[in-house]
Amino acid sequence: MPELPEVETIRKGLLPLVKRKTIRKVVVIDKRVIKDIAPKEFIAEITGEKIADIERRAKYLLFKFKSGKYMVVHLGMTGRLIFTKDKYVKVEFKFSGNKSFYYSDMRLFGKIRFYDSYPNLDLGYEPLSKEFTFNVLKDILNKCKGIIKSVLLDQKLVAGLGNIYVLESLFYAGINPQRRANSLKDNEIKKLYFEIKNVLKKALNSRGTSFSSYVDAKGKKGSFQQKLSVYGKKDLPCPKCKTPIKRINAGNRGTYFCPNCQK
DNA sequence: ACCTAAACCTGGGCGC
DNA sequence: TGCGCCCAGGTTTAGG
Numbered sequence: 001m002p003e004l005p006e007v008e009t010i011r012k013g014l015l016p017l018v019k020r021k022t023i024r025k026v027v028v029i030d031k032r033v034i035k036d037i038a039p040k041e042f043i044a045e046i047t048g049e050k051i052a053d054i055e056r057r058a059k060y061l062l063f064k065f066k067s068g069k070y071m072v073v074h075l076g077m078t079g080r081l082i083f084t085k086d087k088y089v090k091v092e093f094k095f096s097g098n099k100s101f102y103y104s105d106m107r108l109f110g111k112i113r114f115y116d117s118y119p120n121l122d123l124g125y126e127p128l129s130k131e132f133t134f135n136v137l138k139d140i141l142n143k144c145k146g147i148i149k150s151v152l153l154d155q156k157l158v159a160g161l162g163n164i165y166v167l168e169s170l171f172y173a174g175i176n177p178q179r180r181a182n183s184l185k186d187n188e189i190k191k192l193y194f195e196i197k198n199v200l201k202k203a204l205n206s207r208g209t210s211f212s213s214y215v216d217a218k219g220k221k222g223s224f225q226q227k228l229s230v231y232g233k234k235d236l237p238c239p240k241c242k243t244p245i246k247r248i249n250a251g252n253r254g255t256y257f258c259p260n261c262q263k
Numbered sequence: 264a265c266c267t268a269a270a271c272c273t274g275g276g277c278g279c
Numbered sequence: 280t281g282c283g284c285c286c287a288g289g290t291t292t293a294g295g
Contacts, residue, residue: 002288002289003288003289006288032271059288059289074289074290076271076272076289077272077273077287077288077289078273078274078287078288088273105272106272106273106274107271107273107274107289108271108273109271109272109289109290110289111290144264145264146264146265147265147266150265150266153289155289155290162289163287163288163289164288165288208288209288210288211287212274212275212287213287213288214288231288232287251266252266252267252268254286254287
């Protein structure tokens with residue numbers, strides 16, 4: 001599911017609703033979502049913790065507790081953090097006063113972990129950070145022989161992009177997703193660098209892309225799906241040249257692009 | 264290093 | 280209605 005803009009939208013909405021609240025009770029409805037720790041221990045660790053902050057790193061949400069410990073949530077494809085129960089609720093977090101928020105996940109690709117201190121998640125650059133410069137992207141791409149699409153999806157290199165925003169960025173930059181990363185010229189890398197940031201910012205302004213599962217902390221869908229150019233647009237006309245958008249399999253994922261505009 | 268396929272899951276949508 | 284297939288915002292692992 002959720003890529004950087006969706007996870008950030010969830011973070012922003014959730015924070016004011018849970019900040020400074022203490023988790024009084026945890027109910028694990030499906031233990032498959034809790035990783036690297038027994039559900040019993042997880043419950044014991046989290047119960048009584050006061051939420052000091054929620055940070056985001058790539059597609060992860062880091063619940064920082066006042067104790068300095070962390071609960072880290074990855075939403076997988078269909079994870080949700082919501083205040084109204086749905087049929088896929090896997091964990092309930094109860095505050096005092098009979099108020100709860102829920103982790104829901106239809107497909108169960110999401111993961112919840114617990115850490116005693118700030119976690120090392122082994123991730124690459126945040127694409128919207130000032131550390132992620134043109135030269136950083138250039139160095140990354142020059143070192144990689146794989147297809148550009150797969151390189152941009154590698155969370156150890158650039159962290160937070162997923163299938164939608166990689167394909168949309170490549171479209172605006174006019175680059176075929178199957179090009180070798182190290183074959184890009186400086187002017188193409190420049191365009192790509194700009195479009196990655198631009199697409200992410202625009203998606204953030206639209207509060208993310210909602211197809212089915214993704215909603216923000218208040219249960220609201222994003223609207224960026226209305227602004228997509230190629231993702232999911234098989235056989236529809238390219239917004240620039242009207243050539244039908246192609247769908248192929250590349251890097252083991254559905255890959256959409258305009259065969260005329262993207263060389 | 265790089266690639267593919269499969270695994271982890273539960274649907275929705277389509278053709279027949 | 281129903282079956283069977285393909286598809287899905289992700290990550291990880293195995294094997295070539």
